[in-house]
Structure formats: C-alpha cells, structure tokens
Amino acid sequence: MNVDAPAALDELRELIKAGGAARYPEVRPLVAPLSGADLAAAGRLLARLDPEEVLREHPTTAQVQVAITGHGTLSTLVAPLTGQLARHGVLARTRVGDFDGYVFDLSDPAGGIRAGEADLTLCVLDPFVVFDEVPVPWRPQDVEKVLAEKLALISGLAAKFRTGARGTLVLNTLPLPRRFSAQLVDHRSRALLGAVWREANARLLRLGEELSGVAVIDLDPLLAEGVAAYEPRTGVYAKAYLSPELLAEYAREVAHLARNRVGRTKKVLALDLDGTLWGGILGDDGIEGIQVAGTFHGEAFKAVQKVAKQLGSQGVLLAAVSKNDAEAVGQALREHPEMTVREADFVRVTANWQPKHENLARLAKALNLGVDAFVFADDSAFECGLVRRELPDVAVLHLDGDPAEHVDRLLADGWFDVPELTAEDRSRTEKYRDELDRADFLHAFDSIEDYLRELKVTVRLAAAAPADVPRVSQLTLRTNQFNLTTARLQPPDVQALLADPRALVLTIRSADRFGDNGLVGAVFARHEADGVHIDNFVLSCRVFSRGIEQACLAVLLDHARETGAGAVLGTYRPTAKNGIVRELFPRFGFERVDPESADPADPAGSARYRHDLTAPLVRPAHIDLTADLERASA
Structure with missing residues (x-):
C-alpha cells in the first residue's frame, strides 16, 4: 500500500x-x-x-477502557495501543499499573489501577517473571518448579479477578528468548527446558477455555514471524522485558479484542476476482487461462482461495465484486476443475461494469448491513482509492505486488475475530443467502402485508438457557442497528444475569418458509418495585421489518401485567448507528418520561419511556408465536 x-x-x-x-x-x-x-x-x-x-x-465516540499491569515496565505499550485502537475508530482510555504490580492489581480489582472497571485488563507476562526467581546456577527442573508455582498463582488470580471485574482479563503466553536456553551447554537439557516451557504455555492457553471472561494471546505466532522477544538495552536499563517490536504486535492483537468489545467486528469479505482471487483476466484469458493452481502464481492464488473458504466456514460472509461478465464468472466458479472456492461459497456474486463502491453499497442494503461491516480486497489501486473515498467506513485492503503476500495482508488485522464461535456463525452464509431469496420473494407481492402473510414467520420467545450464553453475548457485541442501548455484554455478564432472580433474559428464535433463522435476538429486562425495566433489546438485521419486535414486546407487556407490575419502562440511548430504533417505544404505546426524571448518567439524547399497561399491545396476525418465559431449573 x-x-x-x-x-x-x-x-x-x-x-x-x-x-x-x-x-x-x-x-x-x-x-x-x-x-x-x-x-x-x-x-x-x-x-x-x-x-x-x-x-x-x-x-x-466508541471507547475502550484498558488497564495495563504486569511484571515489567509497560508504559511503552500505551503509544502502540492508542494508535492501533485509533485505526479502528476506537478511543483508548488507558491506565498503567506500578512495576511488578500484577498480583496486587488482580487481587484487588477495585484498588490500584481499578482494573475491575476496565473493559480490558492486560496482564502482560514476560519470561523474567519466571527467571527472576530461578536460582543460580539452575537446571531445567528448577525452571519447571517456578513455572508450576507461577501458573498456580496466575490461575488463582484470574479466577479471583473474574469475581470482581466486569471486563475481560487478557493474558499471554511466555516467550523463551535464546539468552536463557543458550545458558545450558548440553542439548538434552535445552530440549527439556523447551518441553517444560511449552507445556506451561499450553496450560496458560487452556485458561481461556476454563475461565469465562479470560482471553489468552499466543505470542508464538508473532515470534515465528521474526519479531524479537527481547531487546537487551531496554530490558536491562528500563526493565522492559518484552521488546518494543513485540509489544507493538501484541497491541495489534489487543486491538482486535477491543474492536469486538465495541461491536466493530467486520462481517463481510468482498473480494475482487481478476488479480485477487485468481491470476489473469477472465475476459482476456478465458476460463482455461486464469491461474488458480498448478503454476508459479497459481499456487499463490490457490492459497488466497483456501483462506477465503476457511473464513467463510466460520461465519464470514464472502462476496465477489468484479468488473466482469456475469455469465463467464459463474461458469468459472462452477466449472474450473482447480477452483477451491465455488459459487455456493459466496453470499452473492456481483459481476458487472458498474462502479464497485455502488455495488458494495447495494449489497450492504440487500443484506441489511452497514458498509462499515465490509472489508474490500482488490489488486487495483484505482478501485481501492475510489472505495476508500466514496465509502470511508469500508476497510480497504490493496492487494498489490506479489500474490504470495496476499494471505498475510488479508489476515493481518483480524478483521473478523470473535471471542467464540457459535452454531449460528457456521451457518451464517446460508442464512444470509436465504435472506436475499426473501428479498426476491418480496418483489412478487403488491403489498407488504401479503408478503408477510405468505412468508409464514414463526417466533419462539423463551427464557435464555446456559447454552445460549455465547450467542446472546455475541448479539450484544455485534449488533449495532437494532440495539436500544448498545450495552455490550461479555459471556460472564450474561451468566450473571441468568443467576440474578430479578433479571429476565429472553431469547428470540425465528423461522419462515425459507428456513430457520436461529437465535436472532434477545430482550434484557428486570423486575423492580416500580415495574419491569427493559435494559436492552437487540435483534439481528436479518429479521428486520417482520413484526418480530412488536410480537415480543406484546408478550413482555402481558407478562408484566400478569406478574402484577404497574408499568414497563425502557431507555433508548442513541448512537451513530441505532437510529432505526429511535421511535420503537412510542410506536408501540410507550410515552416519553419527563426529562427531569431521566438518568443523569445517560449520554446526551437518551430518552426514557413508560407503558402503563392499561391497553394490551396487539400481536401481529401473520406471526405464529410461542412463548415460554419460565426459567429452566438450575
């Protein structure tokens, strides 16, 4: 670039x-x-x-509070972290703990750097946290003993931290610089040191699976790319035990977590074809002449295709946007014997001669997504520049130069990283393709009422179960448009609500004649003395404008009335992207509460509403709805 x-x-x-x-x-x-x-x-x-x-x-402004603690000097992490978050439109609010203060900071989340209040708490681990306590002279067995003690300490600290903190604790694996292994003169001892060190890192990595709300960044892939683990001068004189280069790459990985925290994970990878997904020009070279495997450059393009297919299998929506003949593109994707990605792997293939930024905007509208959900990759500097200028919210990847480098550029920024995959992720392409079929189906009707009636929408509203926690959390993190308050909930936050007897977490599942949409929404409410409070309501963009929100609100109002509540209250907090729900409450009979009684902690423009339950909300006749608001027994 x-x-x-x-x-x-x-x-x-x-x-x-x-x-x-x-x-x-x-x-x-x-x-x-x-x-x-x-x-x-x-x-x-x-x-x-x-x-x-x-x-x-x-x-x-999207913001993330970051608390930084660890064993060594970490003030140099602030600059690369601030820059990385700014690249993604996120404001960094950082606090750095004292030297070697991680035990205190994690033991008392309310003290010190107030790590318990942070969205992300970075506990940066380095090899000196072990070797500072190894005797001299030492053997691999001495290192193994200290490693075991440190892992027990860190595991206990992480478990304790989770009980008093709201955000995510971020740990990392320990690099092993050569300056330590080289102190052992026999290769048998060096091998044993490497084994016990890697076993300790494997146990660290498993903490992310064992403890909800803990993420572990694996530094080994960064070191394998040639990043130095340790810089002698800053290490000795400043006690900064990880090199500036490694901290900069670590900051990039943390930025991916931060982006997800504020709902800015990308959803669509829009790929050019000629020169990007395959070598050559389809219109000039023909199907048999494009390079997709077997040749010097063909193998590079095959690698790109394999990565695209791998991403698509995990919920990333693949789209092709090419200036090309549509019939020839379809034939190439279907019939070329060495093609790795096929037509069915794409949510949509757009091949025409119109400006690409216009095709991207139309595709975003058809998918009911904002263009900020798109990553666009193209080998043309002109096309990249045009999209960057006309659609500045699209992440643009200029894949110029040697195609062997394209894979690394596609993956460098972790645009699609999420904390955990759900069943809905793996079937997302099929569901969005069904949604495009629904849009085509709509054009066959003279009225929206006829369309909705023939769509045969079914909805199930039910109390959330423990198995729903990852997907419910994901909905709060990834949904930006139909999200009343944009309260981002990590899995531990959702689990805490399930354990709260006053809280009501409801899942929304829908299906229709085109297929099962899966778990597409959630309502977060709680019983208080003055009524039922709706803390948030999120709904996937895939099921907008079908009356699902009205049906679910009607059930919640009926539930409030049946349980003796005097009113249902809700809040709308505006963001740059959730204007679609600005009038949700008044549209369904809620009245604006006097601004004098609004929560002073709410941002400017927030509005509070109340429904006095004197009149029921009618459920849409075209929706077949079942409801079960009873919590499952523990």
Missing part, C-alpha cells in the same frame, strides 16, 4: 495543535493506513489528547 506516512503524521500533529479533541473524527482516516513505527508515532501523538475532552466533544 502506498501511504505517505510523513504527510499523515504532519497532518495529525497539526490537527492536535488545532484542537484535537474537537477534530477527533478526522483521526481514523489519517492513521488507518499506518503501520509499524509510523503507527507508534501516531499513538504517541494521540496519547497527548485527554479522552474525557474527546468524549465531551463527541459523546458517541
């Missing part, structure tokens, strides 16, 4: 001098193309901004 980094940094400096907080929305386009030392420099500039001032100027 051709980026004028010095010019971007100069513009960023001027922006900050001229009142950076007021102009903060201009930051992301400046820093998004930067990487390496340039991005760290941008992070140092941005770290001068007061996050509170930015939020006063722009209250809806």
